[in-house]
Amino acid sequence: MTVLFEPFAYLFFQKGLAVAGISGALLGLIGVFIVLRGMSYIGHGLSHSIFGGFAAMQLFAAKFYAIGAGLWGIASALAITAVTKRSRVGADAAIGVITIASFAFGVALFAKFGTSGPSFENALFGSILGITTGQIVGLVAVSILTSMFVFLRYRALLFSSFDPDVAAVSGVNVGRIEAALMVVLSLAILATLTVIGVTLVAAMLVIPAVIARMLTNSFGRMLAYSTVIGMFCGLIGMYLSYFADVPSGTMIVLVGAFLFIVVLSSTGRRGLRRSAGLDRHPEDILPVKSR
Amino acid sequence: MTGTGVGPELIRLDGVSASYDRAVVLEDVSFHIHEDQFTGIVGPSGAGKTTLLRLLLQTLTPTTGTVWRAPDLRVAYVPQLETVNWNFPITVFDCVLMSRKSTRIRPWASASEKASVFEVLDRLGIGELSKRHIRELSGGQQQRMFLARALIRQPQLLLLDEPTSGVDISTRHDIMHLLADLHEDGVAIVLTTHDLNGIATHLPHLVCVNGRIVGEGTPNEVMTPTVLERTYGAQMEILEHLGVRLVVDQAPNFDSTKLKI
Numbered sequence: 001m002t003v004l005f006e007p008f009a010y011l012f013f014q015k016g017l018a019v020a021g022i023s024g025a026l027l028g029l030i031g032v033f034i035v036l037r038g039m040s041y042i043g044h045g046l047s048h049s050i051f052g053g054f055a056a057m058q059l060f061a062a063k064f065y066a067i068g069a070g071l072w073g074i075a076s077a078l079a080i081t082a083v084t085k086r087s088r089v090g091a092d093a094a095i096g097v098i099t100i101a102s103f104a105f106g107v108a109l110f111a112k113f114g115t116s117g118p119s120f121e122n123a124l125f126g127s128i129l130g131i132t133t134g135q136i137v138g139l140v141a142v143s144i145l146t147s148m149f150v151f152l153r154y155r156a157l158l159f160s161s162f163d164p165d166v167a168a169v170s171g172v173n174v175g176r177i178e179a180a181l182m183v184v185l186s187l188a189i190l191a192t193l194t195v196i197g198v199t200l201v202a203a204m205l206v207i208p209a210v211i212a213r214m215l216t217n218s219f220g221r222m223l224a225y226s227t228v229i230g231m232f233c234g235l236i237g238m239y240l241s242y243f244a245d246v247p248s249g250t251m252i253v254l255v256g257a258f259l260f261i262v263v264l265s266s267t268g269r270r271g272l273r274r275s276a277g278l279d280r281h282p283e284d285i286l287p288v289k290s291r
Numbered sequence: 292m293t294g295t296g297v298g299p300e301l302i303r304l305d306g307v308s309a310s311y312d313r314a315v316v317l318e319d320v321s322f323h324i325h326e327d328q329f330t331g332i333v334g335p336s337g338a339g340k341t342t343l344l345r346l347l348l349q350t351l352t353p354t355t356g357t358v359w360r361a362p363d364l365r366v367a368y369v370p371q372l373e374t375v376n377w378n379f380p381i382t383v384f385d386c387v388l389m390s391r392k393s394t395r396i397r398p399w400a401s402a403s404e405k406a407s408v409f410e411v412l413d414r415l416g417i418g419e420l421s422k423r424h425i426r427e428l429s430g431g432q433q434q435r436m437f438l439a440r441a442l443i444r445q446p447q448l449l450l451l452d453e454p455t456s457g458v459d460i461s462t463r464h465d466i467m468h469l470l471a472d473l474h475e476d477g478v479a480i481v482l483t484t485h486d487l488n489g490i491a492t493h494l495p496h497l498v499c500v501n502g503r504i505v506g507e508g509t510p511n512e513v514m515t516p517t518v519l520e521r522t523y524g525a526q527m528e529i530l531e532h533l534g535v536r537l538v539v540d541q542a543p544n545f546d547s548t549k550l551k552i
Contacts, residue, residue: 036379154398159389162379169348169368170390170444213380217424220398222380274378 007242015131016195019139020238020248021231023192026143027201028208028230029150030188032223033181035209036161041092042080042182044202045099047189049076051198052102054123054190055109069193073186076102081182103198126197126249135194142191146184150223153177158219195238197249204230207256214267214274233259298326301364301448301479302347307356309342316342318503320356324448324481329474331491332483334500335523340483343500344368344450347481367441369451372433377426383436384408384421390440411439415469431462438469449473451482455490463489487514487538510536 007013034043053072076099083094110123122129150157159167160174168174189201196204212225237252244251267274302324309317317339324330324347332340345351346358348368367390387408388400395401400408412418415435420428428436434454441449454470455463467490474480484490491497492510499506499513499522506518514536519527530537 151398152396155389155393158381158385162376162381162386162389163370165350166368166370166390166440168350169366171392217380218382219380219385274380 007239012129012131013238013242015136016129016248017235017238019131019136019195020234020252022139022143022234023195024204024208024230024232024234024237024252025227026139026146026188026230027192027196027204028212028226028228028233029223030146030181030185031205031207031209031230032212032226033157033161034185034205035213037181039185040202040206042077042095043185043189043205045080045095046073046077046182046186047193047198047201048103049073049080049099050102050186050189050193051123052104052106052109054193054198055106058109070187070190072102073190074183077182077186078179081178122197122247123193124197124199125247126193126195126200126252127247131194135191139191142184142187146188149180149184153180157181195234195248196252197247200249200253203253204233204256207253207260208233211256211260211263214263214270217274229256229259298328299361300325300359301328301361303359304346304353305357305359307346307353307358309339309346309351310354315354316502317346317500320346320504322498322504322507324479326447326477326479327474328479328481328496329470329494330481330496330498331494332481332498332500333485333487333491333522336485338501338522339503340500341452343498344452344481344483347450361447364448365444365446366448366450367444367446369434369437369441369449369454371452371456372430372437373457375425375433375437379425381425382421383412383417383423383425383428386425386436387412387439387443391443407443408439411443414442415439429462430458431465434458434462434466435469438466442473446478448479448481451480453484454482455484455486460489467493492536492538514538 008017031043034040050069050073053069053076056072057068079098080095083098121127156167156172156177159170159172160177164174192201192204208226208230209222211229212222215225216222233252233256237255238248240255241248241251300323304320304322307317307320307322308315309320320343322343332343334340342351346353348366349358349360384400388404391404391407393404395404409418409421412421415438417428417432417435417439420432420436425433425436449470451470454466458466463486470480470482482490492514495509497506497508497510497513498504499518501522501524505521506513514529516527516529519525519529519538525540528539530539
């Protein structure tokens with residue numbers, strides 16, 4: 001029995017557990033918008049893109065890697081938004097090029113010059129080790145910022161997620177909301193990167209939100225459920241990773257995947273129907289094809 | 292219901308052209324909407340009906356010409372049902388509430404907001420459906436919900452894109468009666484439609500579009516073989532039944548005996 005409580009005796013584990021729980025909740029909260037707006041691929045791409053900034057800052061100014069990678073992430077997010085809106089290249093292809101090129105740049109820097117901060121593997125898959133107080137403060141700050149953004153701009157976020165064109169006609173500044181959402185998303189990815197890992201962040205943006213959607217038809221409840229489910233996955237995944245001796249991000253995602261299967265089995269067709277086509281963005285109300 | 296537009300102007304397009312990726316969709320359009328107007332925009336697919344709506348909504352910038360809009364004009368828009376994401380997790384109540392103008396910071400509805408949502412839902416006869424998910428409604432109820440979302444903004448001008456597309460005849464009648472009532476209450480209405488006999492012929496004012504405005508006036512003025520051929524590029528005949536004009540295709544120019552039964 002004492003074996004089960006053994007990890008709680010270590011400070012690094014306590015820190016890791018707190019960070020994993022908050023990270024899961026943060027990604028669960030913001031993941032609702034990512035999933036409902038059909039931005040899952042952007043989330044995936046953005047996490048890879050930030051890796052480039054992360055690696056570059058390790059090289060030039062390791063102390064300030066969070067700031068540098070954050071700026072890199074925000075710049076990538078805004079570039080992706082612009083490309084998605086204006087490019088004649090397909091949005092998926094454009095995002096793939098921008099973000100994976102940034103990722104490749106990061107890999108090249110890591111391979112050539114090594115790192116003075118987190119290891120390459122830890123950056124990719126997350127690690128419980130080496131979590132600093134500064135990282136915890138940063139994560140809490142981003143979580144508070146994100147919660148305030150969602151609380152204060154709830155209706156604008158809801159309207160622009162459900163029906164962006166009518167929202168724009170009704171006075172919602174959809175462009176500004178989208179840009180703010182991308183900035184918050186990139187900050188959330190950056191803040192959770194060390195524990196969840198670059199390659200697994202996208203999964204934690206999607207899994208809690210999809211599970212929550214299978215459980216409810218209400219937007220408000222979906223936000224609450226997704227946040228709680230994300231936190232649950234973070235806490236349990238981190239706890240199990242200690243015993244399994246695998247990277248924390250890996251186990252957090254596996255717990256999420258397991259929960260997804262359990263909920264899918266128990267909700268059956270109802271859950272499937274609810275989550276089907278979640279990323280189907282309503283086409284532009286005034287599409288070129290049907291003018 | 293006059294609806295031909297003699298009251299004060301709400302929106303005016305002067306010599307407006309619009310294009311997407313350099314492909315000109317509408318050319319040299321001049322079009323006025325007045326306070327008491329009830330207009331149907333008709334034309335074939337790709338004629339520019341939706342582009343015209345988009346210009347009126349000011350979500351599209353014209354390449355030439357000017358768009359004037361009355362100061363502080365309240366406009367509401369009802370999209371095509373086909374464009375809605377029906378899997379989005381939202382109830383009827385929340386769908387209507389999202390459109391209400393509010394300076395309130397807290398996300399949940401105040402007592403007065405709840406009252407105004409239920410007032411408009413009851414007015415449209417769907418008050419008891421407020422807690423339902425939007426996908427659990429019939430086609431007519433869905434259209435009423437989006438009308439409620441538009442009406443909660445107390446618009447002076449209501450724009451609707453194919454409001455009767457994909458609904459049965461009874462629902463179509465219900466929707467048109469609702470729109471007629473709103474018009475009686477002083478809301479100017481502009482809608483697009485493909486339905487010449489079911490909708491267009493019953494409206495007080497029509498605009499025929501095919502890359503430009505090829506006809507404008509009452510159904511008696513524009514539902515003529517000449518205007519319809521210029522609009523649709525096909526020959527059509529006009530019949531009159533109980534004072535209402537009905538459009539029929541001329542005999543098909545293919546051999547129908549070759550069709551397999």
